[in-house]
Amino acid sequence: MKNKNKHQYKGKERHINNKGSHQRNKEVSRFVEGIITISHKGFGSVRVKGQDDPIEVDHNFLHTACHGDTVKILLHPRKSGLVGTGEVSEILRRSKKGYAGVLEKENDTYFLVPSDLRMYADIVIPENQLNKAKIGQKIFVVITDWKDAKKAPIGKVEKVLGMPMEHNAEMEAIALEKGFSASFPTVVENEAKGIALRGITEADMKNRKDMRGVTTFTIDPVDAKDFDDAISFIKLPNGHFEIGVHIADVSNYVRLNTELDHEAQSRGTSVYLVDRTIPMLPEELSNGLCSLNEGVDRLTFSAIFELDHDGKIYKKWFGETVINSNKRFTYENAQKILDDKKGTFYTELHTLNQIAKKLNKKRFDEGAIMLEQDEVKFKLDDKGVPISVYTKTRGDTNKLVEEFMLLANRRVAQFMSEKKKGVQGVFLYRIHDLPNKDKMSDLAMFLKKLGYHLKLKNGIIPSEEINALIGKLEHNPLRDTVHTAIIRTMAKAIYSTKNIGHYGLGFKFYTHFTSPIRRYPDVIVHRLLKEFLADKAIPKEKWYEYEHMSQEASSQEKEAAEAERASIKYKQVEYMSGHVGQSYEGVITGVTEWGLYIEEKETKCEGMVRMRDLKNDYYIFDKKFMSIKGQKTKKRYTLGDKVKFKVKAADMNKKTIDYEII
Numbered sequence: 001m002k003n004k005n006k007h008q009y010k011g012k013e014r015h016i017n018n019k020g021s022h023q024r025n026k027e028v029s030r031f032v033e034g035i036i037t038i039s040h041k042g043f044g045s046v047r048v049k050g051q052d053d054p055i056e057v058d059h060n061f062l063h064t065a066c067h068g069d070t071v072k073i074l075l076h077p078r079k080s081g082l083v084g085t086g087e088v089s090e091i092l093r094r095s096k097k098g099y100a101g102v103l104e105k106e107n108d109t110y111f112l113v114p115s116d117l118r119m120y121a122d123i124v125i126p127e128n129q130l131n132k133a134k135i136g137q138k139i140f141v142v143i144t145d146w147k148d149a150k151k152a153p154i155g156k157v158e159k160v161l162g163m164p165m166e167h168n169a170e171m172e173a174i175a176l177e178k179g180f181s182a183s184f185p186t187v188v189e190n191e192a193k194g195i196a197l198r199g200i201t202e203a204d205m206k207n208r209k210d211m212r213g214v215t216t217f218t219i220d221p222v223d224a225k226d227f228d229d230a231i232s233f234i235k236l237p238n239g240h241f242e243i244g245v246h247i248a249d250v251s252n253y254v255r256l257n258t259e260l261d262h263e264a265q266s267r268g269t270s271v272y273l274v275d276r277t278i279p280m281l282p283e284e285l286s287n288g289l290c291s292l293n294e295g296v297d298r299l300t301f302s303a304i305f306e307l308d309h310d311g312k313i314y315k316k317w318f319g320e321t322v323i324n325s326n327k328r329f330t331y332e333n334a335q336k337i338l339d340d341k342k343g344t345f346y347t348e349l350h351t352l353n354q355i356a357k358k359l360n361k362k363r364f365d366e367g368a369i370m371l372e373q374d375e376v377k378f379k380l381d382d383k384g385v386p387i388s389v390y391t392k393t394r395g396d397t398n399k400l401v402e403e404f405m406l407l408a409n410r411r412v413a414q415f416m417s418e419k420k421k422g423v424q425g426v427f428l429y430r431i432h433d434l435p436n437k438d439k440m441s442d443l444a445m446f447l448k449k450l451g452y453h454l455k456l457k458n459g460i461i462p463s464e465e466i467n468a469l470i471g472k473l474e475h476n477p478l479r480d481t482v483h484t485a486i487i488r489t490m491a492k493a494i495y496s497t498k499n500i501g502h503y504g505l506g507f508k509f510y511t512h513f514t515s516p517i518r519r520y521p522d523v524i525v526h527r528l529l530k531e532f533l534a535d536k537a538i539p540k541e542k543w544y545e546y547e548h549m550s551q552e553a554s555s556q557e558k559e560a561a562e563a564e565r566a567s568i569k570y571k572q573v574e575y576m577s578g579h580v581g582q583s584y585e586g587v588i589t590g591v592t593e594w595g596l597y598i599e600e601k602e603t604k605c606e607g608m609v610r611m612r613d614l615k616n617d618y619y620i621f622d623k624k625f626m627s628i629k630g631q632k633t634k635k636r637y638t639l640g641d642k643v644k645f646k647v648k649a650a651d652m653n654k655k656t657i658d659y660e661i662i
Contacts, residue, residue, distance in 0.1 A: 030075045033092065038067035042120035046073050046086070052438065053083060059120070061087030063149045067118040068095030098142035098155070099123060100173035102164055103133050112141045112155065115173065117654065121153055129156035138162055138169045140176045165652055167384025170570060171273055178563040179556075180271045180278045188263045192282035195253050195260075196289045200322075204252065204299055209321045211244060211302070215348060217327040218292055219334050219401050225277070227292040228515045230300070230325050231404055233348040240308050241351065245408040246300040246323050248290045250516035251526040254281070265549070268556025270518035273567040274378050279518070286517050294328040301526050303408040303513070309351075311358040316411055318529060334397040353396050356403040363406070367506030369463045370470045371487060374480070376604050378571050386575040389603035405514040406505070412529060413509035417499060419532065426543045428524050428550055430510045432502040433491040435460060443489040449626050450478060450639065463506065477587040478640035480599065484589075492558075495521050495550035497543065521553045569655050572605040576657045577650035583662060588641045591628060593621040596637055598645055598659050607657030609645065614661070637661075 034046040036057065044057035044065065055073055057065075065071050070093035073086040101114040103125070110130060112123040123141050125133075133139045138161040146153035159176065162169030175181065184192075216232040232244035254261050264280050271278040279286040292298050300323050306315040327344060337343035338353060364370070374391040381387050409430070416427045437459035444461060447454055452469055454461045466486060473479035490504060495512075502510040513529075516522035524546065531538060538546075590597030595610040611619060617630030619637075627638035637643070648658040 031089065032073050032075060032086070034071065034073065035095075036062075036065050036067065036069050036071050036088070038062075038065075038118040038120065040117045044088075046071065048073075051084075055084045055086045057086055057088060061085075062120075063088040063091075064146050064153070065091055066094070066096060067116070069093065070095070096177060097179050098140055098158060098176065100138065100140045100161065100177050103130075103135055103137050103139050103157075105135050110135075111152070112139065115653070116177065123155040124152045125155055125157060131157035131160065133157045133160045136163070138164045138166070138173060140173065167275070167380075171275060171384075171567060174563050174566045174570065175271060175273065175278055178271070178559040178566075180267065180560065180563060182276070182278050184263060184282050185259070187259045189282055191258060191260045192284045196284035199289065200297060200299060205322055207320070208299070209302070209319055211246065211300075211321045212297065212324040214244070214323075215345065216244070216246065216323050216325050217329055217345060217348075218294070218325055219329040219331060219397055222330040222332060226279070226286045226290070226517045227325075227328070228517045229401070229405060230292045230323060231352065231401070232304075232323065233345075233352065235351075236306065240306050240314060241355070242304060242306055243352070243355075243404065244302050244304040244321075245404050245514065246292065246302045246321060247408070247514050247522075247526075248292055248517050249299040249301045249320065249526070250281070250285075250290050251301070251523050251530065252299050252320075253285060253290060254523060256527070264520050264523065265552075268520045268553050269560045271560045271563050273564060274571050275380055275384060275567075280520065281517060290517050292323065292325050294325045297322055297324050301530070303412060305407070305411070307355060309355065309358070311355050311362065311407075313411070316415070318412065318415060319533060320530075329397075331395060331397045331401075335395045338396055349397075349400075352404070353400050356396075356400040359403045359407060360399060363403075363506060364467060367463045369486075369490075369504050369506070370467050371490070371504050373483065373487070374604065376568050376572070378568075378575075380571075385578070386571045389572065389575050389605065391602075391604060409511055409513050410505075410507050410509060412513045412525065413499075413507075413511035416511075416529065416532065417509050425532065426497055426538050426546050427499075427528055428511060428521055428546060429496055429499045430493060430502060430512050430521075431496050431498075431500050432493040432504045432510075433500060434503050435489050435491055439489045443485060446485055446626075447482070449624065450482070452482075476640075477601075477642055481587070481589045481640060492554075494554040495557075497547045497550055519553075520556075521550070524549060566655075570652075572603065573650050573652055573655050573657055575603065576605050576607065576647050577652060580647045580649060583644060583646045585642065585644055586659075588637060588639055588643060591621070591626050591637070591639050596628065596661075598643060598661075605657060607645075607647070607650075607659040609659050609661055613648070613658075 032048045034048045036044045036046050038044050042059045044062055045054040047054045065088040069091050071088045072090040072092060074089040075086045078084055099114040099116060099119055101112045104111055104113055110125045110127060112125060123143060139157050140159045140161060141155040142158045143153045143155045161172050211232060214232045214234055216230050218227045218230045220227055228248050230246045232246060234242040236242055254264055267280045270280045300321045302321040304317045305313050307313055334349060337346050338349055377390055377392050378386045379388045413429060440460055444454055444456055454465050470483060473482055501508045511525050512519055512522045513525050516526055584600045586598045586600045588596050589599045589606060595608050597606055597608055599606045617633045617635060619628040619630050621628050627636050629636045644662045645659040646662055648660040650657045
């Protein structure tokens with residue numbers, strides 16, 4: 001067993017009891033809180049709100065804190081000219097339930113070697129906690145005891161996943177490490193089955209607006225199994241259009257404080273890995289009773305608008321409905337109807353598309369920022385091995401659905417905000433803060449090095465300038481690099497009961513109303529809107545619970561996104577591992593003192609050319625021009641350069657790809 005815990009804690013216990021008030025305040029001010037980042041070498045750093053530089057934490061002072069944990073840090077006395085340091089005094093929240101890795105044995109001791117390279121300690125597993133796991137298998141282990149940093153953590157095998165590098169074992173490991181399981185507790189499954197068996201009753205239909213005779217359809221990805229949203233269309237005698245955005249009425253079935261509700265809340269979201277969906281709700285509901293399937297009655301919660309050709313709203317209505325979808329479109333077959341100018345519901349699709357384009361233009365005119373990124377998709381063989389990697393294209397039908405969902409989300413938030421004035425109320429918003437001004441300044445400097453001069457206005461690059469630059473780079477190899485840099489500069493969108501608007505979308509009011517099958521915040525929004533429409537009030541003492549739920553939902557969304565990215569990265573590395581020695585074309589997406597990052601243009605597989613592998617010359621890193629330059633040949637490699645390269649190696653354990661420039 002690797003002795004990763006050889007470091008001894010050399011610090012002293014510090015107490016703040018039995019001291020005067022002034023001294024206690026002085027001690028309290030030496031504590032800060034934040035999320036700890038652990039490097040692959042086992043050292044920590046914590047970014048603290050309001051401070052530019054992170055607090056560094058030596059391995060000896062981690063005190064069992066792991067990567068991503070929320071911790072309280074005791075600051076060490078600051079020494080002039082040196083970085084701030086500290087030690088973990090308390091772990092406020094663990095980021096992981098457990099760790100995946102390979103079971104090994106040494107000197108009669110079983111232990112897990114974690115796949116996560118930032119986990120600096122092997123986990124000892126007592127023989128009676130092996131759960132039939134065998135040496136060499138990939139397993140998932142939960143830590144049961146780790147109070148003493150001088151000793152190894154103790155754990156138990158929660159699940160045997162299979163053998164390392166097996167497709168299913170690796171995908172399941174990624175999901176479990178982020179806290180998502182494909183299986184549901186039996187009590188939750190039974191509750192869902194009971195609801196599905198009961199189906200839609202007469203009581204459910206009572207007092208609902210009946211929309212079953214109105215032209216209605218869904219438009220979703222070809223591989224979608226759950227359908228949250230449908231759009232209805234009526235041409236009115238006055239030349240306007242009644243367009244309904246109908247959302248699965250999940251809150252009708254997932255009732256507050258039931259086992260089903262507790263499970264949905266703990267998951268927070270569905271997770272989309274490269275080969276599977278891990279749903280928030282059991283299949284009986286997510287793909288069955290809640291899903292707006294073609295040709296069956298479904299309970300919905302709707303936002304219905306009277307619009308003209310320009311998307312101007314004349315009337316709006318929110319309430320409970322029942323629909324029956326006439327058609328299940330995929331994005332592709334709906335797009336074909338638009339392109340061919342004929343087919344099922346062509347007139348409706350064409351009109352909706354024209355209105356969507358007007359809504360889109362108005363959105364960007366009002367300050368929205370182009371933040372959409374290419375979506376990487378995989379074609380897998382029957383063993384889960386990637387045969388090909390490609391980027392998914394977004395057509396008019398994708399944007400059509402997006403614009404009407406944005407319209408519903410925006411108007412529900414605006415309605416609740418305006419109606420709450422003068423009355424006691426609480427609501428859940430989707431907010432996006434202004435970018436950090438220092439990060440914006442760094443972005444402006446970065447773009448300047450690339451030859452693009454964007455001026456700051458009140459510390460922020462105006463959204464119209466960002467959009468103009470992205471448009472100008474449409475067919476430029478630098479586009480993805482610049483786009484990624486812009487996105488990294490932005491704050492992260494989160495959920496909150498306190499509205500500050502949505503900077504990226506350019507909206508003063510925004511929420512998530514349109515995806516309750518796969519997002520718990522949407523279920524909360526449905527409940528709050530229903531309570532308001534029924535003239536019921538949420539007691540003020542309950543408001544803090546909704547703020548807590550919003551924080552948890554934001555955290556779970558982050559974990560899900562990381563799981564999705566990890567599954568994509570793993571499959572990209574696996575794909576390139578089968579193409580070692582082959583040549584490709586790509587773009588330099590990163591330049592550092594240790595090498596170049598190159599992204600293959602078709603698959604978006606990013607790899608590194610290490611400086612030591614550039615054998616034809618000795619290259620020097622030029623930070624000012626984001627390039628490296630050969631001392632003898634004067635050959636320069638710069639960010640955005642197109643290059644030809646071959647795949648040198650792919651490491652499935654480290655999830656890295658090495659390239660070599662041809």
